Structure formats: C-alpha cells, structure tokens
Amino acid sequence: MALALVCAATLYPVLWVVKLALSPSESLSLSANPFPQEVTFRHFAAVLGASDSAGRWLFGRNLLASLTVSAATTIIGLALAVTAAYALSRFRFPGREAGLQTLLISQMFPATLMLIPIYAILQRLHLLNSLGGLALVYSTTSLPFCVWMLKGYFDTIPRDLEEAAVMDGAAPWQAFVLIVLPLAKPALAVTALFSFMTAWNEFILAATLLNDASLFTLPVALQRLVGEYRVEWGKFAAGAILVSVPVMGLFFALQKHLVGGLTAGGVKG
Amino acid sequence: MTGLLLAVLALGVHAEPLKLWHAYRGGEEASLEKSVALFERESGLKVELLALPYDAFGSKLQAAIPHGAGPDVFIFNHERVRQFARMGIVAAVDERLKREEYFPNTLSALEVDGKTYGFPMSLKCLALYANTALVPKAPKDTAELRALLSKLSSASENRFGLAYESGDFYFHAPFLFGFGGELFDAAGRAVFDTAAMAKSLAFVLGLQQERRIPSEASGALVKALFNEGRAAMVISGPWFAGEIAPSVRYAVHPFPKVSESGLPMRPFLGVEAALVSAKSERPEQAAKLARVLSLGEAAVLRATLGGQVPANVSAYDDARVKKDPLVGAFKAAAATATPMPNTLEMARVWEPMKLALRGVLQGGVSPEKAGALADRRYRALYREKPSAASPWPYAVLLLAGLAFGLYRVFGGPKPAGSFWRRHPEAGRAYAYVAPAAAGILVLVLLPFAFGMGISLYHHEGGVYTFVGLANFVDILASRGYRLAEPLSFYFTLAVTLLWAFSNVALHVLIGLSLALLLKDPLLRMKGFYRVLLIIPWAIPNYITALIWRGMFHRQFGAINGLLQALGLEPVSWFTRFSTAFAANLATNTWLGFPFMMVVSLGALQSIPGELYEAAEVDGASSWQQFRRITLPLLKPALLPAVILGSVWTFNMFNIIYLVSGGEPGGATDILVSEAYRWAFQRNEQYGFAAAYSVLIFATLLAWSALTKRASAGAEEALR
Numbered sequence: 001m002a003l004a005l006v007c008a009a010t011l012y013p014v015l016w017v018v019k020l021a022l023s024p025s026e027s028l029s030l031s032a033n034p035f036p037q038e039v040t041f042r043h044f045a046a047v048l049g050a051s052d053s054a055g056r057w058l059f060g061r062n063l064l065a066s067l068t069v070s071a072a073t074t075i076i077g078l079a080l081a082v083t084a085a086y087a088l089s090r091f092r093f094p095g096r097e098a099g100l101q102t103l104l105i106s107q108m109f110p111a112t113l114m115l116i117p118i119y120a121i122l123q124r125l126h127l128l129n130s131l132g133g134l135a136l137v138y139s140t141t142s143l144p145f146c147v148w149m150l151k152g153y154f155d156t157i158p159r160d161l162e163e164a165a166v167m168d169g170a171a172p173w174q175a176f177v178l179i180v181l182p183l184a185k186p187a188l189a190v191t192a193l194f195s196f197m198t199a200w201n202e203f204i205l206a207a208t209l210l211n212d213a214s215l216f217t218l219p220v221a222l223q224r225l226v227g228e229y230r231v232e233w234g235k236f237a238a239g240a241i242l243v244s245v246p247v248m249g250l251f252f253a254l255q256k257h258l259v260g261g262l263t264a265g266g267v268k269g
Numbered sequence: 270m271t272g273l274l275l276a277v278l279a280l281g282v283h284a285e286p287l288k289l290w291h292a293y294r295g296g297e298e299a300s301l302e303k304s305v306a307l308f309e310r311e312s313g314l315k316v317e318l319l320a321l322p323y324d325a326f327g328s329k330l331q332a333a334i335p336h337g338a339g340p341d342v343f344i345f346n347h348e349r350v351r352q353f354a355r356m357g358i359v360a361a362v363d364e365r366l367k368r369e370e371y372f373p374n375t376l377s378a379l380e381v382d383g384k385t386y387g388f389p390m391s392l393k394c395l396a397l398y399a400n401t402a403l404v405p406k407a408p409k410d411t412a413e414l415r416a417l418l419s420k421l422s423s424a425s426e427n428r429f430g431l432a433y434e435s436g437d438f439y440f441h442a443p444f445l446f447g448f449g450g451e452l453f454d455a456a457g458r459a460v461f462d463t464a465a466m467a468k469s470l471a472f473v474l475g476l477q478q479e480r481r482i483p484s485e486a487s488g489a490l491v492k493a494l495f496n497e498g499r500a501a502m503v504i505s506g507p508w509f510a511g512e513i514a515p516s517v518r519y520a521v522h523p524f525p526k527v528s529e530s531g532l533p534m535r536p537f538l539g540v541e542a543a544l545v546s547a548k549s550e551r552p553e554q555a556a557k558l559a560r561v562l563s564l565g566e567a568a569v570l571r572a573t574l575g576g577q578v579p580a581n582v583s584a585y586d587d588a589r590v591k592k593d594p595l596v597g598a599f600k601a602a603a604a605t606a607t608p609m610p611n612t613l614e615m616a617r618v619w620e621p622m623k624l625a626l627r628g629v630l631q632g633g634v635s636p637e638k639a640g641a642l643a644d645r646r647y648r649a650l651y652r653e654k655p656s657a658a659s660p661w662p663y664a665v666l667l668l669a670g671l672a673f674g675l676y677r678v679f680g681g682p683k684p685a686g687s688f689w690r691r692h693p694e695a696g697r698a699y700a701y702v703a704p705a706a707a708g709i710l711v712l713v714l715l716p717f718a719f720g721m722g723i724s725l726y727h728h729e730g731g732v733y734t735f736v737g738l739a740n741f742v743d744i745l746a747s748r749g750y751r752l753a754e755p756l757s758f759y760f761t762l763a764v765t766l767l768w769a770f771s772n773v774a775l776h777v778l779i780g781l782s783l784a785l786l787l788k789d790p791l792l793r794m795k796g797f798y799r800v801l802l803i804i805p806w807a808i809p810n811y812i813t814a815l816i817w818r819g820m821f822h823r824q825f826g827a828i829n830g831l832l833q834a835l836g837l838e839p840v841s842w843f844t845r846f847s848t849a850f851a852a853n854l855a856t857n858t859w860l861g862f863p864f865m866m867v868v869s870l871g872a873l874q875s876i877p878g879e880l881y882e883a884a885e886v887d888g889a890s891s892w893q894q895f896r897r898i899t900l901p902l903l904k905p906a907l908l909p910a911v912i913l914g915s916v917w918t919f920n921m922f923n924i925i926y927l928v929s930g931g932e933p934g935g936a937t938d939i940l941v942s943e944a945y946r947w948a949f950q951r952n953e954q955y956g957f958a959a960a961y962s963v964l965i966f967a968t969l970l971a972w973s974a975l976t977k978r979a980s981a982g983a984e985e986a987l988r
Contacts, residue, residue, distance in 0.1 A: 003786050006779070007801050013859065014804060016827050017816055034827070052318075080705040087701035091694040099702065106709065107916050108969040109717050110941045113948060113962045116332065116955070117716035123336045125711075140712040143705055145913075152909075172697065201809035207325035211288075211338055213318075219809065223322035224294065226815065233819065240812045248807040252800055259871040 020237035043238035052213065058221065059242075066217040069131050069138065069206075070199040077139035077146055077195035078188065084143075085150035086176055090159070100151075103144040111141065115208060122209065129211040137205060142198040146191045153187035154180065186257035193254050197247055218243050286315035287551065287558055288340040290330070292323040293575075296511065300575035301344075304567035311561075314554055328949055334358045334548050335731075341555035342562075344390065347378040347540040351611045352952070354381045355730035360547040361386055365556045370564060375580040378540040378608045387542035388563035389580035391571055395443060395506050395536035396602035397522045398513075403501040407522035411447075411472075411534075414525050415481075421501040424480040431482050432491045433504035435473060435630055438622035439537060440504055444469040446607055447527035447534035452618065453610065459618050459647055461625065462640035468529070470629045470636035477630060484630060485841055490824045510576055510595050521598035523605065538606035540580060572596045578603060613730075613952055620951070621646040624934045631844040632933065649749035649756050650951050654727055655739030663725065663737065724959035733956070740960035755935040758961075762968070765919060765939040768853070772918045773911060775858045780865025781903075785895075787866075788873050799870075806863040814927035817856040821928070843932040850929070850937050857924045865910065872906035873899070912976055916969055940965045 015034035021043050022036045050058045088096060118137060119128070127133025161183075162175040170178070181188070203219035210216055222239040225232045251258070293301055298320060305316045319340065321329060327349065333339035335358070345353075353359045361384035368376060375389035399407060403421060408414040418430030434440045445452070450465030476482045483490060483500075494500035496514040503509065513519060524534035543559035545552065561567060568584035571577040578599040584590050585600065609615060621643035628634035628642055689696060724740055726733040742748075747757040754760060783802060787795055805813065820827045821842040829839035842852045876899065884894045922941045925931065931938035931946070938946070940961060948958030 003783070003792075003798060006783060007798065010802055010805060010859070012827070013813075013816055013820060014808075016820060020819075033830075080708055083701040084705035087698040091698035091701075093692050093695040093698040096698070099706070102709070102714075104912075104973065105970065106713050106717075107913065108920070108966050108973075109713070109720075110920050110922070110944060110962045110965050113720060113944060113958060114713075114716040115328075117719035118712065119332045119336070120719075121711065121715060123338065128336070128338050136708070137712055140708040143709060144713075147705065148913075197807075201811070203322075203811065204325070207322055208329050208332060211319065211333060213320065219811070220322060220325075222812075223324065224320065226322070226324070231815075236815070240808075240816070244808045244812065247809075248804065251803055251807045255800060255803065258803075258867055259874065 017237045017240060020233050021241055023234065025234065043234040044242070047235055047238045047242060056214075058213075061214050062216055062218045062221045065131060065215050066200060066219075069135050069217055070196045072132065072135035073138040073142070073199035074192050074195040076135060077142055077198075078192055080139065081143055081146035081150055081191060081195075082181070082188070085147045086154055086180065088147065088151045089154035090162075103148055106144045115205065118205070119208065128209060129215065131210075131215055134206060134209055135199065137209070138199040138202065139195060142195050146195060149194075150184070150187050150191055153184055157183050186260040189254050189257040193250055193258075196250065200243075200247055286317040287342065287554055288317050288319065289558065290319045290321060290326070290340040290343040292321050292326045293344070294320070297571075297575040297577060300567075300570040300573075300577070301562075303570050303574065304562055307566055308558060308561045312554075312557065314558070316558060330358065331356065331953075334546055337548055339546055339548060341546055341549040341551060342559045343544055343546065344541060344562075345544055346393070347387075347389075347542055347611050348609060348615065349611070350379055350386050350542075350544070351381045352613065352616070352730065353544070354384075354386050357547050357731060359386045360545045360549070360552060360556075362388065362545055362556055362559070365560060370582060371580050372582060372603075374538060374603075374606075374608050375540045375542075378538065378611060379542055381611065387544040388559045389540050389542050390563045390568075391541045391575075391577040392580055392599065392603045392606075393506055393508075393539040393541065393578070394599065394603045394606040395440065395504050395524075396599055397524055398495070398503040398505060398509060398519050399522060400495065400498060400501050401518045401520050403498070407520075408525045410526040410528040412528040417501075418476070418481040419479075422479070422481045426499075428499045429481060429483050429494060429501070431476070431502045431504070432486055432494045432500035433482070434486055434488060434491060435477065435482060436485065436623070436627050438619060438626060441469065441473065441622070441626055442607070443504070443524050443534035443536045444473055444527075446536075447524070447530065447532055448472070449527075449530045449532055453614060457612065457614055459614050459621075461621065461643035461647065465530075466625075466640045467636045470625070470639055474629055474636055485823050485844070487823065489822070493825075507576055507578055507595065507599050521595055521602070523598075523602045533605050535605055535607045536602065537609045538603055539609055541577075542580075616952055617647060617651055620650060627844070627933060631841070645750070646756070652743065652749070652954065652957065654729060654734065655736040655743070657734050658737035658739065660725075660735045660737075720959045720962055723956055724963045726956040726959075728953060728955040728957075736956070740957050741964070743957070744960055744964065755938065758940075758964070760936075761938060761940050761943050764850075764937065768850075768921075768925075768939050769915050769918045771854055772857050772861060772921075773915045775854070776861045776865040776914060777869075777907065777911060779858065779862040780867075781869045781907075783862070783866045784869035784873055785899075787870060802866060803863040805860045806867075808860070810860055811923045811927060813860045814856060814924050817852070817859070818928050821852045843929055846933060846936045849932050853924055853929050853937060856928050857918065857921060860924075861914070861918070865907075865914065868906060868910045869903065872903050875906070876902045908976075912973055916973070919969060919972075920965070940968075 012034055019034055019036045022039045022041070024038055024040045024042060048059050052058055087093075088100060122128050122133050122137070125133070127136065157180055161179050162172075165175040165179050166172060201219060203217070203223050206217045207220045207223065210220070218239075222236065222243060225236045225239060289305065291298075291301060302318065305318060308314070309316055326345070330339060330343060330345070330353075335356070339358075350359065354361075363385050366376075366385055366388060371389045372392070375392060376385055379385050379387050379389060397407065404417065408417050414431075421430035422428060445466060448465040448469040450463055450469060452459055454460050473482075477484050483494065486494075491500065491503055491505065492509075492512045495503045496512075496517055498517070510521075524536065526533050543562045545555045545559050549555040564581050565584075568579035568581040569587045569590055572579050572584060572587075572590045572593060576595065578596055579585070579590070585597075590596055624646050625634070625639040625643035629636055629639045634642060723733075725735060725737055727736045727740070744758045747759065750756045752759050786792070787798060792798075819825075821829075823829065823839070823841050823843075826842075828842075832839055840848055843849045880898050880902075881894055884898060889897070919939075920941045921939070922945060925937065925939050925942045926945065929937045931942060935943070935946075944958045944961035944965065947954045947961060
C-alpha cells in the first residue's frame with residue numbers, strides 16, 4: 001500500500017511531462033489529471049525533425065555529439081579511475097592518504113564557479129570548442145566519485161587470487177587485468193553508467209565551451225527552448241523525454257549491477 | 270614567391286566564414302537567417318550563424334571574446350553595452366555608422382562616453398494590447414482607464430480589465446514614470462524612496478485589491494486570460510503578438526496619461542543591436558555585416574517576418590512595413606519610451622525593485638515603505654570597492670607556508686635506505702595513479718587554486734584589484750545588511766544547513782523504508798517496483814527542476830490542480846519562505862531518494878540471513894531485530910553515502926536556482942546560488958563570489974571532519 005503510494009508519487013511528474021509532450025498546446029494547463037485528453041506527436045516531430053538554415057538535421061547532429069562526448073567520457077573516465085582505484089586499493093605508498101582525502105575534498109568545490117578558470121586552462125591547451133576537451137573535463141569531474149566507488153569494490157576482492165596468479169608466473173598487470181577486472185564487473189558497469197550520465201546530462205559547460213552548432217550536445221539544444229520571454233513547454237517536454245530515455249534504458253539494463261556495485265564501494269569507502 | 274604565398278594566405282583567411290552569434294528563435298531567427306543569406310549573396314562572404322541558449326549567451330560572450338574564441342558580430346540588447354565596452358569586448362563603430370539612418374534614441378542607447386557601439390537593429394518596448402471586441406476605444410488617461418476597468422472586471426466571473434506581469438519591474442516602470450518618478454538622481458545613482466514610487470505602487474496595489482488585475486500574473490496566465498477573452502487589455506511587448514490566438518481581434522495602443530500628473534505612462538525602451546567584436550580579425554567585414562543587418566531589406570524582413578520593430582528610419586517607407594499595424598503601433602509607443610540607461614547602475618536596479626514590488630503586491634509591505642526597502646537592498650548590492658592592498662605580505666605568507674609544507678614532507682631526519690627501497694610498491698603505484706592525478710591536477714585542483722586566488726581580488730569591468738582579505742571581511746561582518754536578512758552570509762548558511770539536513774534526512778528515511786519494503790520475500794513484482802522507483806535518478810536534474818517549477822506554477826501547476834481537485838485553496842508557492850522551501854525540498858527529495866534506496870538495498874543484501882534466524886530463535890521482535898541487527902550493520906555502508914549525499918545537496922545549485930530561484934527576496938537561496946548571483950548577476954563581482962566559494966569549501970571541510978570524528982567516536986562507544 002505504502003509502496004503503491006510512493007510509486008504513484010514517483011510516477012506523477014513523469015506522467016505529467018508525457019502529457020505535456022503529447023498535448024497539442026504549447027503551454028501549461030491547470031489540471032490534476034496526468035493523462036492527456038488529446039494525443040498528438042507534433043512536439044516530438046518538431047524536436048526530432050528540426051533542421052538549420054542549411055538543411056542539416058539538427059537532432060541527429062546533437063545526438064551524435066552527445067553520444068561522442070558521453071562515450072569518450074566513459075572510456076577516459078573508466079581508464080583513469082580503474083588504474084588509480086586499483087593502486088589506492090592494493091599498494092601502500094607515500095601520498096596515498098593525501099590522495100584519498102583530496103578525492104573527497106574535490107567534491108566540495110562549487111562546480112559553477114570553476115567555469116572561468118576551466119575556460120582559461122582549456123584555451124591554453126587548445127582544447128576549447130572541441131568535444132575532446134569537453135570529454136576531458138567531464139571525465140575529471142566525475143573521476144573522484146568513480147575512483148572512490150571502484151576502490152571500495154576492489155577492497156572487497158580478496159588479494160589471494162592475484163597472489164596465486166603471480167605465483168603461477170603472471171605479471172602483476174596481467175593479474176590486475178585478467179583476474180581483478182572481470183571480478184569487478186558490477187562496479188565497472190556502475191562507474192561507466194555514472195561517467196556516461198555526467199556527460200549526457202550536463203549543459204552549462206557544454207554551452208560555454210562549444211562554439212560550433214554542429215558540436216552542441218542535446219541538453220544545449222534543449223536549453224534553447226527555455227527562452228527569455230516564453231518557454232515552449234510542449235517541445236521542452238518532448239525533448240526532455242528524448243534526452244532521458246537512453247539513460248533510463250541504461251539504468252534498467254544495469255540495475256542488477258547497480259545494487260551490488262554501488263554498495264560494496266560504500267561499505268569500505 | 271612571397272607574394273603568392275601571401276595571396277594564398279589571404280585567400281585562406283577569406284575562406285573562413287564570419288561568425289555571427291545570436292539567441293533568436295522562431296520568426297526572429299527565420300528573418301535573421303534570410304537576411305544573412307542576402308548578405309552572403311551580395312558580398313560573396315560566408316557567414317556562420319550560431320544560435321545560443323539565451324541564459325548562456327552573456328557569460329559565454331564574456332568568456333569567449335577575450336580569449337579570441339568569440340564571434341565577429343553578435344546580436345545583443347543594449348543594456349550591457351557599457352559593460353562590454355569596458356571589458357574591451359565590443360568595438361566602437363562611429364566611422365561606419367550613418368546616424369541619420371536610425372532613430373536618434375536608439376543610437377543614444379548604444380552610446381558610451383561619446384562613442385557608439387553597434388548598429389541598432391530593433392526596438393523593444395511595452396504597449397497596451399486591447400481586445401477590440403471589449404475595448405473599442407483606447408483609454409486616454411488613467412481616469413478613463415479606471416472607469417473602463419471597473420466595467421470590464423468581474424471578480425465572481427474571474428474576468429479582469431487588465432493583465433500584465435505585475436511582479437516584474439520592467440512592467441511596472443511605465444507606472445513609475447507616469448507618476449513623474451525618476452529612477453536616477455543627478456549623480457547617476459538610483460533612487461527608490463520617492464513620492465512617485467509610493468504613488469505608483471499604491472495605484473497598482475489598488476488595482477489588484479479591487480480585482481481589476483490578476484495577482485501574481487505570469488506570462489502564461491496573461492496569455493491564457495487574453496486568449497480566453499477574460500482579460501480585456503494586456504501590457505506586453507511585440508513578442509506577445511505571436512502568442513495571441515487567431516480568433517482574438519486586437520489592437521495595440523500607446524499608454525494612457527496618468528491623470529494625476531498629466532504625464533504619459535512611459536515604458537522602457539530596449540534596443541537590440543548588431544555589435545562588432547573588438548577582437549574580430551576582420552573588423553571591416555564584420556562591421557559591413559552588422560551594418561547590412563541593421564538596414565534595408567534586413568530591417569523590412571525583421572518587421573514582416575520576425576514581428577520586430579526596426580530601428581532603421583527608412584524601413585517604414587516600405588509598403589509591406591507600412592501596412593503592418595503592429596509595427597506601426599510599437600513605433601508610436603517607442604517614440605515616448607524612456608531609453609533604458611546602459612549603465613551599471615541600471616543593472617543594479619532590477620533585484621531591489623523586484624523585492625519592493627513583490628513585497629507590496631504579495632508580502633503586505635506598504636507602498637510608502639517599499640522604496641526604503643529597495644534602497645537598502647540596492648546599497649547592499651552596490652559594494653564600494655575596497656581599498657587596494659599590497660600583495661607582498663600574502664606572498665610572503667604563502668611562500669612560508671609552502672616552505673613549511675615541503676619541510677614537513679621532505680625534511681626531518683632521513684631514514685635509512687633509499688626512498689624506493691623503503692616503499693617497494695611506490696613506483697608501480699605512481700605509474701597507475703599518474704594519469705588520473707594529472708587530470709585532477711589540471712582540471713580540478715588548478716581551477717580551484719585559481720579561484721582561491723581570485724577571492725583576494727576585487728573585480729569591476731574587467732579590472733582586477735588586489736584587496737587582500739577585504740571580501741572575506743565584508744562577508745563575515747555582514748556589511749551593509751542585518752545578520753538576519755536574506756543577503757547575510759549567516760542567514761544563507763542557516764538556510765543551507767537546514768536544506769542539506771532536511772534533504773539527507775528525507776532521502777535516508779524514504780530510501781531505507783523503501784529498501785526494507787522491497788526486501789520483503791513475499792513481495793511480488795519486486796523488479797518492477799525497483800525499476801519504477803529509480804526513474805527519478807535517471808532524469809537529468811535540470812529537467813526535473815524545470816518540470817517541478819512548472820508543477821508548482823501558481824495558476825497552471827499540477828500541484829495546485831491536485832489541491833483544487835481535493836477542494837483545497839491553491840497555494841502561491843513562491844511568495845512565502847516556508848512554501849518555497851518546501852517546493853525545493855519536494856523536488857530534491859523526489860530526485861534524490863533512489864540513490865539512498867539503492868545503497869540501502871545493497872547494504873541490506875550484505876547482512877547475513879543467519880543473524881535474523883538466530884534472533885528469531887531468541888524471540889526478538891522485528892523492531893528489536895531492526896534496531897539491533899539491521900541498523901548497526903547498515904551504518905558503515907550508509908555513512909559514506911550520507912557524507913557524499915550531504916556534500917552534493919549542500920552544493921545543489923540547479924534545484925534552488927531553477928525551482929524557487931531564491932524567491933521570496935533571496936530567502937531560499939543557498940550559499941552556492943548566492944555565490945552564483947554575485948558572480949553572474951550582480952555586475953560580475955568574481956572576487957566576492959570566489960570568497961563565498963572558499964567559505965563554502967571551508968564549511969564543508971569542517972563538516973566532514975566533524976562527521977568523521979563523530980562516527981569514529983560512535984564506533985569506539987560500540988566496541
């Protein structure tokens with residue numbers, strides 16, 4: 001009973017957005033009913049089919065940019081996080097404690113105010129207005145959380161396995177890649193999901209760092225519908241659904257791992 | 270040979286298109302695209318258009334142009350021209366501008382210190398829209414207006430004579446000027462506490478109390494009322510024409526006179542202009558593009574296709590423009606409009622005036638006292654530049670600190686054996702950590718250090734002055750406002766702590782309860798529920814925020830719809846602290862509980878079942894089992910999640926900024942959103958904002974140290 005109630009509360013806003021997206025009107029209307037009276041796919045068609053003056057398909061390009069950045073962020077983020085987390089979990093070395101502390105502390109920097117320095121740094125590195133530069137920023141901002149989670153998971157994997165492998169003549173890096181990583185699959189999946197989400201959902205940095213319409217990610221395109229004088233609610237809702245669906249799909253695909261991957265990380269964090 | 274090379278280079282430069290940035294949409298964007306195509310055909314030059322989200326446009330220009338990454342030409346309204354000129358972002362165009370081609374007041378709007386920055390494209394001002402079926406003849410003065418309003422309004426039928434966004438100063442300005450109010454004194458400082466201000470506020474408050482105008486009207490409400498014929502007149506700008514339903518016949522009139530003063534109600538005049546970047550590599554061509562966009566066919570297209578009011582005088586000779594009644598009406602309204610000053614002072618007026626207006630119309634502040642209220646806020650926001658300090662003591666202190674740190678790490682008695690001998694794993698460990706460390710160093714720690722440095726500076730118009738700790742002193746001494754006022758650091762800190770605490774408590778409570786419910790072995794469709802309940806987590810949080818903002822809408826929100834369906838009074842969510850805070854809290858709880866639920870689920874799974882079986886055998890009640898087994902074993906998993914969750918909530922900018930926007934009067938702002946306002950909405954006081962950020966950081970650091978000690982202490986006690 002309580003569960004059904006919470007589910008209803010969870011679903012209500014979602015249904016409301018679906019209603020906005022499917023209703024013919026472009027504005028809000030006062031009604032508690034979360035189901036549309038009249039169904040039209042006009043808003044979806046408008047968002048999906050928009051093209052610029054040169055006739056290029058905008059949604060396709062935004063989608064491609066979003067996918068590129070998110071995939072690159074996931075790969076870079078995962079590669080950096082896995083190695084760092086493994087070292088922090090397995091080795092004792094000077095700077096380890098300081099490193100762990102820095103990871104937690106770096107979550108405390110107010111992100112919105114790092115915008116200006118990041119801009120200046122990327123410019124020095126000639127990475128402005130490139131999806132690569134954006135992916136680099138995203139992967140480093142999500143890195144602390146990823147390292148923290150993976151390290152916790154690695155801690156729960158017994159060392160004996162690697163030691164046995166090394167005894168059998170495997171190089172240490174082989175033990176890491178062939179033994180530990182396969183065992184850490186749930187945590188890797190969750191980390192990948194978070195890196196992907198960071199990149200997929202962000203718009204302030206994307207709108208600031210990119211100067212080329214062909215590089216704009218989906219959230220930037222979506223943000224354009226919320227204007228100075230008016231919000232195009234119907235299109236915004238349709239766009240919001242289109243942006244959210246892929247992440248939801250990933251969540252559902254990975255939800256089994258989510259519970260295991262996240263918690264083991266937490267237990268020893 | 271060299272000549273050939275130069276020619277090739279020049280060609281190469283030519284091939285690169287001119288960059289034009291704008292934030293137009295819809296018809297305005299379509300007309301711009303057509304004008305640009307015309308320009309390309311005539312000049313043979315290529316132009317690359319970039320349409321940006323309006324919210325990001327200003328800050329993006331300020332970041333991009335100084336770094337040479339900006340556009341050659343951009344379209345912006347004139348309000349920020351002075352600031353752009355001071356920052357060296359825009360170029361003066363007097364040499365290429367033919368003054369007689371534009372209305373004089375549009376040129377003066379773009380003037381800074383005797384120079385003109387940019388080519389005026391279009392005018393924006395407010396006028397009176399009237400439904401011709403209800404208002405056949407426009408009122409001449411406010412006496413006529415009042416008589417008309419009392420005839421047209423009916424509280425019982427929910428009909429209003431007039432509707433406009435009364436809580437916004439841009440819409441109140443015509444009343445203020447009509448009552449003879451001046452916004453600035455001879456020295457250029459804003460004045461609020463005047464008789465005209467009180468009279469204009471009292472007039473509008475009277476209209477609201479007599480139910481002649483709707484209270485808390487938003488753009489959406491105004492539009493709906495007018496289209497349904499329930500508002501006979503509307504105050505709005507040219508953009509409103511596109512929102513009117515085809516069935517409604519309307520006319521646009523100039524404002525009436527205020528009978529008491531005999532003065533016309535005068536709206537603000539805004540000018541949109543094509544501005545030339547000061548950093549453009551081809552200033553000649555850029556200026557040519559900007560000029561072409563402001564004149565001739567482009568101006569006509571703007572009027573006919575974009576529904577804008579051209580600033581170009583000869584555009585009105587065109588037959589197509591002449592027969593457009595809307596453009597003609599707004600041109601007439603603009604003739605008496607007050608050009609909005611492009612000074613920094615003007616930019617500082619909005620926030621205090623919003624406070625005063627909402628105070629009078631929603632918060633029970635008397636019209637006579639509202640001016641003083643605005644004045645106090647204005648003076649608090651207008652920080653005098655602190656006196657410059659010498660950086661040397663700080664540099665010496667920094668060096669000493671560095672030296673001490675290095676000594677602590679590398680100094681002291683040397684233990685036997687080389688470093689690598691003592692730490693056999695260090696080499697490999699560093700190799701593994703290096704890529705991540707480099708990334709974090711460059712893109713996380715370096716920007717942060719940069720921010721720390723800025724907190725010691727005062728920033729004004731692109732110039733940084735070293736002021737030492739003055740920013741911190743101002744914040745901590747709460748200079749300019751009382752401790753218990755929303756602007757004070759301590760007030761905001763208290764709100765932030767309340768915010769973080771209540772959120773995390775709700776997240777854990779709901780998340781843990783759901784996890785316990787889902788753990789029930791008898792529950793069917795477990796997977797279905799779990800999938801359903803993590804949906805909020807999968808939705809980007811800015812989307813969640815905007816959606817909930819819509820749901821809490823005073824007139825059209827689903828929440829008030831629900832309340833009404835239940836027979837309750839609709840609540841005006843953002844006019845009181847408690848309800849505005851609750852709205853923020855509801856939003857953030859909705860999006861945050863799934864994380865805690867998932868963490869709790871995993872933690873519950875890791876508790877061995879035998880423990881419960883043993884407890885069962887010993888006859889422990891289920892409450893005792895929860896208290897003695899579940900809770901203690903959950904703690905190690907939940908604690909890190911709680912610390913992390915509270916840090917995230919503490920800095921949860923999107924929700925506060927997009928849901929309540931700090932309403933009422935900045936009371937629901939948390940530290941991060943307050944810092945953002947100082948940095949991006951109150952004349953770019955970057956140094957002050959950076960000082961806020963450093964204080965946020967220090968607070969969180971202290972908090973995490975505290976929780977760590979507390980949890981360590983609790984663990985000791987358990988042993």
